[in-house]
Each structure stands twice: as C-alpha cells, then as structure tokens.
Amino acid sequence: TVRQLLSHTSGLSIVQGNSNQTDVTTDRDALKRRVVYLATITPARAPGEVWDYSNANYQLLSRVVEVLSATEFGDYVESQILKPLGMNDSRMIDWEHGPDDAAPHRPWFWTKVQFDGRGTGRGSLGQGGVMASARDMATYLNMMMNGENDILTADSKAEMMQPASSISPSYGLGWFIAPERGLVFHSGANPGFEAFASMRPDQKKGFIILANGGSGFGFGETGYLRRGAAVLALGGQDERRPGWMMKAAFLLIVALPLFCLLGAWRSWKRRASIKAKGRGIAHSRIWMPLLAAVGFAYVLLIFLPGSFGVNIQTATFFQPDLGLLLILSAIGIAIWAAIHS
Incomplete structure (x- = not known):
C-alpha cells in the first residue's frame, strides 16, 4: 500500500x-x-x-x-x-x-x-x-x-x-x-x-x-x-567519535591487496616445489585454492558491501577508496589461486 x-x-x-x-x-x-x-x-x-x-x-x-x-x-x-x-x-x-x-x-x-x-x-x-x-x-x-x-x-x-x-x-x-x-x-x-x-x-x-x-x-x-x-x-546525548576499531578495520582493508599480492608472489616463487609434490595431492592443490578464492571474493564483493546495505557498485560510487580496495583484493586472491593451482 x-x-x-x-x-x-x-x-x-x-x-x-x-x-x-x-x-x-x-x-x-x-x-x-x-x-x-x-x-x-x-x-x-x-x-x-x-x-x-x-x-x-x-x-x-x-x-x-x-x-x-x-x-x-x-x-x-x-x-x-x-x-x-x-x-x-x-x-x-x-x-x-x-x-x-x-x-x-x-x-x-x-x-x-x-x-x-x-x-x-x-x-x-x-x-x-x-x-x-x-x-x-x-x-x-x-x-x-x-x-x-x-x-x-x-x-x-x-x-x-x-x-x-x-x-x-x-x-x-x-x-x-x-x-x-x-x-x-x-x-x-x-x-x-x-x-x-x-x-x-x-x-x-x-x-x-x-x-x-x-x-x-x-x-x-x-x-x-x-x-x-x-x-x-x-540538546540530547553526546555523539561519540568513531573508535579505533573502525580505523583498524580500514587499515586492514588497505593492507588486503598487498597481502594477496604477496601471497601470489610467494606461490609463484614456490611453484616448482608445489608441482613436484606429485599428482597425489593434485585435487586439493587445484580445488582448495579455487574454493578459497571464491569464498574470499564473495566476502569482499557481496557480503561486506551488503552489510552496509549496498552492492559493490554503489559502494564504489559513494566511497571510491573502499570500493577500489575491495576489488583489488578480490583480484589479488584470484591471481594467488591461479598461480597456486
């Protein structure tokens, strides 16, 4: 109505x-x-x-x-x-x-x-x-x-x-x-x-x-x-400033793309030893990184924006820094999964 x-x-x-x-x-x-x-x-x-x-x-x-x-x-x-x-x-x-x-x-x-x-x-x-x-x-x-x-x-x-x-x-x-x-x-x-x-x-x-x-x-x-x-x-209740936890959370999001790219670089350096472990672990070597990357991307691109009541496009429209960091992190974890598998 x-x-x-x-x-x-x-x-x-x-x-x-x-x-x-x-x-x-x-x-x-x-x-x-x-x-x-x-x-x-x-x-x-x-x-x-x-x-x-x-x-x-x-x-x-x-x-x-x-x-x-x-x-x-x-x-x-x-x-x-x-x-x-x-x-x-x-x-x-x-x-x-x-x-x-x-x-x-x-x-x-x-x-x-x-x-x-x-x-x-x-x-x-x-x-x-x-x-x-x-x-x-x-x-x-x-x-x-x-x-x-x-x-x-x-x-x-x-x-x-x-x-x-x-x-x-x-x-x-x-x-x-x-x-x-x-x-x-x-x-x-x-x-x-x-x-x-x-x-x-x-x-x-x-x-x-x-x-x-x-x-x-x-x-x-x-x-x-x-x-x-x-x-x-x-008049009314005093407003509190944003706490250190929100700032720490933002710094963590800033660091996420760097962590993802660091993981991808380490996997690239170790790719020979990973492949040398043989076919016995091929299943986990291929699918586990892929599943981890998909889950991580879901959290970054869907769950986190959704917790603020928006999708990733709207989040980027209003807060381009936050949207860029989430997208870069998802790309970084995808690169890591591709190299690791």
Whole structure:
C-alpha cells in the first residue's frame, strides 16, 4: 500500500533500494523505466511484516505522484512545495551546475577529492533529488512544525511524525522519530553530499546541516559531526567519535591487496616445489585454492558491501577508496589461486 511505501514496511529491502543508485540517466522516462524494473523484483519480505529502509519505496511513490498528477515528479515538487513555501534558493537536481552550487567531495583514503560526475539520475529524484540552501531547509522544517494548514494539513504533518504502525515504532511517514526524546529527524546522502535535519516539534525548534563532503569508512567518517552539531543545537546525548576499531578495520582493508599480492608472489616463487609434490595431492592443490578464492571474493564483493546495505557498485560510487580496495583484493586472491593451482 501507499502507507507501507511511506513507512518502509513494504517488504523491499535496503539492498534492493540501493542497487540502482548508479543509474544516473536523466531523460524524462528514467523514473518510469526504474519502476518497470522494480516491478520485476520480488520483495525480500512480505508487505507489512518488517521495517526495512529502502529507497525503492520512494522511487515507487514518486512515480505514483507522476501518474496521478500527470506531471513530471521534479516539476510537481517545485510547483507544489518549493515555490509555495518561498524556497527560492532550492530546486530539483537539474544536472547543470550553477555559480552558487557547492562542489561535492567523495572520500579518498585520509582525505576527500572533488567529484565531477553526476551524483544521481532522474529515477532517484523521489529519494534524494532536492538541491537546497540551509536557510530554505529551515523554512521547510518550520512548515512541518507550525501546526497550520498550508501545503499539507496540520493533521497530516502530525501523522507523519508519529509511529506509522506497531512494526514501525521509530519511523513515521518519511521521518525517523524518537518519542522518548521528543525528536524527529532524518539524514540523507548523495555521492559527495550529506545532510541531517532534526526537530523538536513540541519546542518548535529545528536544526539543519548540509555538507558537500561524503562520509568515508574509518578515518573519513563525518556523520558524528553532523549529529553532534544537532545535539549542541537541540540538546540530547553526546555523539561519540568513531573508535579505533573502525580505523583498524580500514587499515586492514588497505593492507588486503598487498597481502594477496604477496601471497601470489610467494606461490609463484614456490611453484616448482608445489608441482613436484606429485599428482597425489593434485585435487586439493587445484580445488582448495579455487574454493578459497571464491569464498574470499564473495566476502569482499557481496557480503561486506551488503552489510552496509549496498552492492559493490554503489559502494564504489559513494566511497571510491573502499570500493577500489575491495576489488583489488578480490583480484589479488584470484591471481594467488591461479598461480597456486
């Protein structure tokens, strides 16, 4: 149902929602094609069974808006939301850099580098297609908390900021909620950009922070800065910096390609002695390295990205350093297996 899509209880998973993030096509039929594709996949769970954040939900919803309004989704948002609210420094992503637009930066090991590519396609406008100033986003948060009937009814706004169902106690309709702390919030990211919005509706206080730098893994993590700034503005629990374990994990991933290539080099040096052991161990000599390489590649290219809710293509799109390391490690273990067998 529409409500299940709004509350992320449709059964579509986070990985299914992130699998098409690298589709950056911008023609007017891009969203229609995206939804035609989504109609061919089977949701990971039955609708209404579990809560699982999935961008696919809002891709489907944006197409619903297009069909019912007979208006392209981006045009609809600009004419029905941005302009009526006076968000004059905001627009839907149009893939043309203006003179006042911030340049995006993606993580690259211990620093960040400017990203000159296209960060999203027209099929993703419903999940993250708004370009806005912090001042305009403050206007939007004020609308959500003003208790008035304007672009939405006051009752609709209140319902958006309440638990959507018993299986969605910490999510309403488009907003995360922490009722015990009186907080309503949401974060968002495109390659090279991240944002965080937080409100205390009972106090009529809101906070928005926008950054033209994406978080990295380990040394490049910046999410705690945005959340920490919100804590300073609105109160709440202190944000902790990323621990040494995350940094150590990143350093291990950095070292993985070197370990794999070192193993391949040692196997190459010992290839004569390995073959001299005779045919009696040919089976294990050939199949064991192959099975080890396949298992290791699965962990690197499927399991690890999946634990973050993405596939390897999306991981590389948002964090090119991490994606490159995982791919190089998989190549290195394949070279080792080929030499060793």
